[in-house]
Amino acid sequence: MPFVLKKYKAVKGKKIQQFLLDEAGLSLSISQKLLSKNRVFNDQGNTLKNGQILKGDYVQVAVFEGHTRGLKPLFEVEDFAVFDKPSGIMVHPTRKDTPYCLLDEIRYHFGEEASLAHRIDAETSGLVLVAKNKQASTVLKNLFENRECNKEYLALVKGQLKNNITIDKPISKSSGIIGIKMTCENQDGKASTTHIQPLKFNEQDNTTLVKAIPVTGRQHQIRVHLDSIGHTIVGDPIYGVDDQIADQCLKKTLTDEQRIELTGAKRLMLHANNLSFRYQDVEYDITSILKDPVFK
Secondary structure, X not given: OOEEEEEEEXXXXXXXXXXXXXXXXXXXXXXXXXXXXXXXXXXXXXXXXXXXXXXXXXXXXEEEOOOOOOOOOOEEOOOEEEEEEOOOOOOOOOOOOOXXXXXXXXXXXXXXXXXXXXXXXOOOEEEEEEEOOHHHHHHHHHHXXXXXXXXXXXXXXXXXXXXXXXXXXXXXXXXXXXXXXXXXXXXXXXXXXXXXEEEEEEOOOOEEEEEEEEOOOOOOHHHHHHHHOOOOEOOOOOOOOOHHHHHHHHOOOOOHHHHHHHHOOOOOOEXXXXXXXXXXXXXXXXXXXXXXXXXX
C-alpha cells in the first residue's frame, strides 16, 4: 500500500489540527493519528506538529489509499469482518512503498478507521479478523489479549508425530543474525503454551499434518515450538535451517527450486484455519475455505 501525498492550500494563521478538520475534511481521530505519526508537512517538506500555526502556502498529508486486487471478506457483520488470506501477502506494510498488503483490502472495503485485530505472518495463510471501527477494534483486540478468542491452525511438519502433546516452553528473541528469529532456549523468555494434535501421517514424504492451538500469542509461537521438539514446519524459511540459509530465504535470493530443496516447500506450510469467539452476546465460529490441498 503506497502512501499518497495529498496537497491542500493552506489557511495562514490557522492551527494545523483545525485545518485538517475544516479544510481536509478529516476526522479528529485520523487527524491526531497523522500528526502523531509525522505524516503532515508544510510546502518545504518539514513535519508539522500538533499546535503549530500555518505560515506556508500548502499543507501536504501522507495517507494510505487502499486498493483492491479482488480479495473479499469471507465473512462480515456490522462491526467486523474476516478475510481468508492467501500465503505470501503481508497483513501490514513494512515500508512506505510496500506495493500491496491485506491492509489495502481492509481500507478499500471499510475505510480509514478499519484495522487489524491481530496479525499473522506473510507466509501463513488463512483467517485474519478485522475491525471496521475504533470501538470494535478495542473490543476485538481485548479478546486476543485476554485469550478469549480461540485460534486453530493446521501445519504440515517434518517427521512422524504420533501423540497429542502440549508444548510449554518460554519464548524470547534469538541472539543470532536473524533479527526476527525466536528461541525456546532462554528460560527467562515469556511463558508460552501450544497444544498439538496429529491428524494424518504421510509415510511417502515422512510428514505429519497437525492441528496447533496456541494458548498464548507470542511471535512465531507455533513455528518455534514445533521446531523445538524436532518437528519443523515444512517450508519454514527461518527454523530448521542455518542462519545463512534463513538470510537468503528472507532476502528472496533463492529460487523456488532451491527453497524447496532446503526447506521442503516454496512456502511456509502453516494455515490459520479457525477462529471462535463471543462478540456482543453472539458466538462466532468461522472456518477457512481457501486451504492449500495439503491441509484438506
